[in-house]
Amino acid sequence: MLISAIVRLEKVGLQVVGFVSDGAATNKSMWRELGITTKRGNGIVNSITNPVDEGRQVFFLCDIPHILKCIRNNFYNKENVKWGEQIISWTYYKALYDVDNKSDLRIVPKLTPRDIAPGPFQKMSVASAAHVFSNSTANGLKAYREIGQNNFFQKSEPTENFTRLLNDLFDAYYQRVLAAMSPSDTYASDQTFVSLQVTLTSLLELTHYLCNVIGYHYVLAGKCNQDPLEKFFGLVRSFGGNDCHPTATSFSHIFRLLSVYFPTSAASKEMFRKMRNMQ
Numbered sequence: 596m597l598i599s600a601i602v603r604l605e606k607v608g609l610q611v612v613g614f615v616s617d618g619a620a621t622n623k624s625m626w627r628e629l630g631i632t633t634k635r636g637n638g639i640v641n642s643i644t645n646p647v648d649e650g651r652q653v654f655f656l657c658d659i660p661h662i663l664k665c666i667r668n669n670f671y672n673k674e675n676v677k678w679g680e681q682i683i684s685w686t687y688y689k690a691l692y693d694v695d696n697k698s699d700l701r702i703v704p705k706l707t708p709r710d711i712a713p714g715p716f717q718k719m720s721v722a723s724a725a726h727v728f729s730n731s732t733a734n735g736l737k738a739y740r741e742i743g744q745n746n747f748f749q750k751s752e753p754t755e756n757f758t759r760l761l762n763d764l765f766d767a768y769y770q771r772v773l774a775a776m777s778p779s780d781t782y783a784s785d786q787t788f789v790s791l792q793v794t795l796t797s798l799l800e801l802t803h804y805l806c807n808v809i810g811y812h813y814v815l816a817g818k819c820n821q822d823p824l825e826k827f828f829g830l831v832r833s834f835g836g837n838d839c840h841p842t843a844t845s846f847s848h849i850f851r852l853l854s855v856y857f858p859t860s861a862a863s864k865e866m867f868r869k870m871r872n873m874q
Contacts (some may be wrong), residue, residue, distance in 0.1 A: 598646050603645040610775070613654045613801055615821050617661040618790055630656045633792045634874060641796045654797035657790035658821050660721040663765050665787040667724035671713065680737075681753040688727055689756075690747050691735050703735040728761035748780075 601611045604667040616622040626632065633639045670676055674685045692711045695701050708729045709717045710726045713748070736755040744829035798816055805811040831841060834849045841849060 597629075601653060602646055602780065604618075605645070610651055611645065611652070612651070613656055615656045615658055615817065616818055617658045617821060618665060618786065622778060623767065628654065629655075631793060633789050639792050639796045641793045641800070652800075654801045654804075656801075656819050659765060659794065660820060660822075662787060662791050662794065663724045663728065663761070664719065664721060665790075667713075667727060668718050669787065669790060678753060678757050680722060683754040683757045686749075687751045688732065688747065691732065691739065694739055694745060695735060696795050702730050705729070706735075725765070728758055729766070729853045732760050733758040733762065798827065805828060810852045 597614065604611050606710060612738065616625075623689070629643050630640050631643070642654045644650040653829075657802050670683075671685055675682055677683075688706075689711050692706050695703050699710070705726050707723075707726070710723045713723055729838050733755045736751045736758070738749060739745045740751050740755075798819065801819075802814045807851065830853065831846060831849050834841070
């Protein structure tokens with residue numbers, strides 16, 4: 596289906612240079628079938644040859660917010676995990692909230708109980724994961740360790756550093772490719788490591804291609820996600836009222852309506868704006 600979609604898009608004049616997906620099992624299965632993976636000794640395979648133009652590649656990226664949630668969920672479930680040769684612990688986040696919440700002037704005001712002990716819905720929330728893996732959380736750990744002199748936080752520096760790393764990584768999509776796969780008792784699952792390595796490699800190579808070959812002046816890495824698609828599906832579901840699972844036929848009808856509505860709505864707003872300016 597992906598190859599067919601690429602061919603059809605290329606036929607109407609679009610150049611497909613990247614493919615973004617989340618970490619669903621069906622997507623990972625497709626990655627494996629196309630040879631997208633990371634293996635020791637074989638490097639990172641993060642692209643396929645464009646089926647229409649053998650001179651171009653199609654780069655694969657995993658939705659970065661999804662990776663952030665996977666790391667948070669894995670870390671939360673295991674509580675104490677390895678980061679390189681160091682041990683980092685989720686209990687420091689719990690203790691940070693407990694201590695900070697009792698303070699009149701909070702150091703980490705955005706941290707909430709739901710961030711520390713996420714339920715099913717919070718585990719799907721990117722914002723909740725971002726609250727934990729933020730510079731403010733890292734600063735809180737450092738403050739209570741050094742300024743507050745709280746003995747519980749004396750060994751929290753690795754967790755603080757890990758938190759800063761994730762904050763910087765997902766703020767700027769990082770600028771280095773991670774090394775070999777890590778053991779299963781680390782802060783992320785093997786599947787998440789593969790997604791992260793492939794995504795970062797693809798982002799670097801895609802940026803190089805767009806800037807040095809195509810001639811772009813810059814690339815907005817934050818646009819390399821599937822948010823627009825998720826918002827569109829959410830809009831389609833909202834058309835169904837209480838029935839948020841439209842059939843293929845209903846989806847087709849709604850898609851046609853939206854295809855007409857949005858261009859017409861945008862044109863109408865522009866026309867009214869010009870009319871007001873003429874008055």
